[in-house]
Amino acid sequence: MLDVSKLERRWLKYKIKSMLPYAGFLTVIIILGFTIPLLLSTSTSSHSSIKKENVKKLKAPLPPLSKNDENSMILEPSMQFLQSMNVPSPSLEKESISSIPVSTVPSKISISQPKIETAVPPPIVKPIQTPVQKGNLTSIKRDDTTFDIHELEERFKNNSNPNLGLYIARYHYDHGNYTESYNYALKTNAINSTIEESWLIFTKSLVKLGKEDQAKKTLQLYISNSNSQNAKNYLDTLGKESHK
Amino acid sequence: MEYSLFSKPRDLFIDIVNPKDYVQIDSVSHMYQSLKTSVQKPLKMILLYGRPGTGKSMLLHKLHHDLSKHQKVCMIDIPVIDEDDFLRVLAHKIYSYASRESLSLTNFLELSAAVNYPVIPIVLLDEAQLYSSSLMEKIRLISDARALKFVITLHKTDNEDIIAKEHFQTRIWESIELQNASYEELKIYIQKKLLKANCFDVANMINDKNIKLINKLTRGNYRDSNKLMFALFSLYAWYEEHNPSKIKYNALNKKWIEMAAIHTGLIRA
Ligand SMILES: Nc1ncnc2c1ncn2[C@@H]1O[C@H](COP(=O)(O)OP(=O)(O)OP(=O)(O)O)[C@@H](O)[C@H]1O
Numbered sequence: 001m002l003d004v005s006k007l008e009r010r011w012l013k014y015k016i017k018s019m020l021p022y023a024g025f026l027t028v029i030i031i032l033g034f035t036i037p038l039l040l041s042t043s044t045s046s047h048s049s050i051k052k053e054n055v056k057k058l059k060a061p062l063p064p065l066s067k068n069d070e071n072s073m074i075l076e077p078s079m080q081f082l083q084s085m086n087v088p089s090p091s092l093e094k095e096s097i098s099s100i101p102v103s104t105v106p107s108k109i110s111i112s113q114p115k116i117e118t119a120v121p122p123p124i125v126k127p128i129q130t131p132v133q134k135g136n137l138t139s140i141k142r143d144d145t146t147f148d149i150h151e152l153e154e155r156f157k158n159n160s161n162p163n164l165g166l167y168i169a170r171y172h173y174d175h176g177n178y179t180e181s182y183n184y185a186l187k188t189n190a191i192n193s194t195i196e197e198s199w200l201i202f203t204k205s206l207v208k209l210g211k212e213d214q215a216k217k218t219l220q221l222y223i224s225n226s227n228s229q230n231a232k233n234y235l236d237t238l239g240k241e242s243h244k
Numbered sequence: 245m246e247y248s249l250f251s252k253p254r255d256l257f258i259d260i261v262n263p264k265d266y267v268q269i270d271s272v273s274h275m276y277q278s279l280k281t282s283v284q285k286p287l288k289m290i291l292l293y294g295r296p297g298t299g300k301s302m303l304l305h306k307l308h309h310d311l312s313k314h315q316k317v318c319m320i321d322i323p324v325i326d327e328d329d330f331l332r333v334l335a336h337k338i339y340s341y342a343s344r345e346s347l348s349l350t351n352f353l354e355l356s357a358a359v360n361y362p363v364i365p366i367v368l369l370d371e372a373q374l375y376s377s378s379l380m381e382k383i384r385l386i387s388d389a390r391a392l393k394f395v396i397t398l399h400k401t402d403n404e405d406i407i408a409k410e411h412f413q414t415r416i417w418e419s420i421e422l423q424n425a426s427y428e429e430l431k432i433y434i435q436k437k438l439l440k441a442n443c444f445d446v447a448n449m450i451n452d453k454n455i456k457l458i459n460k461l462t463r464g465n466y467r468d469s470n471k472l473m474f475a476l477f478s479l480y481a482w483y484e485e486h487n488p489s490k491i492k493y494n495a496l497n498k499k500w501i502e503m504a505a506i507h508t509g510l511i512r513a
């Protein structure tokens with residue numbers, strides 16, 4: 001069947017091969033970077049100012065090369081940000097199952113649910129990265145016609161599978177429906193209060209809905225129960241933004 | 245093999261055509277709708293063409309599945325290339341007429357007039373690039389006589405443009421071209437397949453960057469994507485058994501996607 005170790009070796013070969021052109025380019029630049037100053041330092045000191053400029057110019061082509069990856073990342077919807085934060089460690093989650101006083105967390109938060117639904121009109125979300133948001137909008141339209149999220153919601157009603165709840169919450173957050181992502185993250189947390197990503201979507205939705213204080217409180221509560229590093233990081237970024 | 249979280253998603257991507265596994269994708273369902281209306285038009289012959297693995301057979305089987313509830317439909321998915329055999333097989337399948345000898349075209353048309361279905365039966369021919377020109381001409385005559393309606397599928401390859409062939413140039417053909425999936429469509433295809441089978445946890449693992457990479461590797465070809473996903477989840481199942489600590493559940497492993505692509509030949513290494 002699968003010869004995984006052989007496959008790993010082939011993969012390594014492939015990676016090295018695909019890196020070769022970049023590596024070649026880099027070595028050329030490094031070599032030039034060393035030799036040009038050497039060559040120039042033998043000439044008169046009046047040239048030294050030119051020398052510096054030369055080196056700078058030589059280095060200039062580097063950034064576009066390494067940017068390749070970043071360019072493709074710009075197109076990612078905002079969920080990416082969350083995913084990059086989310087590094088669940090299964091062992092940690094298991095520990096927290098036993099340590100969390102499950103009843104306190106969801107119940108405290110669910111009190112606020114009606115408030116949001118009445119007080120918050122359809123959320124007006126300020127696009128943070130305008131060009132990206134625009135690009136997303138068109139794809140959202142297509143998504144809605146093809147992807148029957150309502151069918152999934154219907155199934156969630158019947159099976160209460162927290163993984164499905166998380167999926168739906170994520171979907172809505174991706175599509176900018178923050179009231180919905182809030183609701184589904186909330187439901188998911190009520191079923192299983194140990195899913196870090198669900199808590200993050202929940203609090204991020206709160207922030208998007210303009211309830212930053214509540215988001216912070218929730219995060220602190222969650223952190224005290226789970227010790228989640230990602231939640232701490234997010235709380236930190238929230239703190240910084242509000243000080244500005 | 246032992247039970248594994250990944251064996252079910254893996255088996256979802258086995259490359260078989262079963263109309264029950266049909267996934268609704270925007271552009272495909274548009275085509276499917278227009279296909280369904282075209283089938284009701286008199287005298288037209290319908291040609292489904294596209295590159296290998298773009299879902300022609302799938303669409304044809306879906307059509308068979310849906311139409312056979314209402315009318316006489318006959319699917320010939322393994323081509324009957326022998327000309328004499330062809331009419332005999334059709335006569336048997338549609339008119340339940342068993343005969344050892346081969347039928348002439350005239351005999352066949354007489355038979356069809358004698359049986360006289362209220363709605364013209366539909367014949368679905370997969371892989372029609374394998375039929376000879378003279379057989380295609382016979383098929384056209386049968387269609388002209390309003391004895392049967394035909395929907396056929398054709399491979400489109402680089403070295404031979406079959407559509408350009410004479411017998412498909414006439415105006416009786418209504419042709420529909422199937423294409424590879426776009427990024428959005430591939431995303432929907434993969435996610436829907438997983439969700440349909442209740443593989444929510446695995447569906448949660450797949451992020452947009454993963455899909456982008458898969459789309460880049462397979463160029464949105466459904467068959468290639470199936471093969472890649474099958475190999476990928478086989479890898480996951482392997483690691484789950486032998487080295488579970490390596491599995492991260494928050495995203496698909498880019499390296500493993502590339503390894504699967506090497507295994508299936510999408511990456512040459
Ligand atoms: N809409 C769809 N829903 C579910 N599966 C699909 C869909 N379209 C294609 N597939 C899958 O993709 C694979 C390739 O599709 P298919 O066999 O229909 O291609 P094809 O165009 O007939 O190729 P070929 O020209 O080689 O015969 C199949 O395994 C099929 O199950």
Ligand SMILES: [Mg+2]
Binds near residue numbers: 300301302370371
């Ligand atoms: Mg086919």
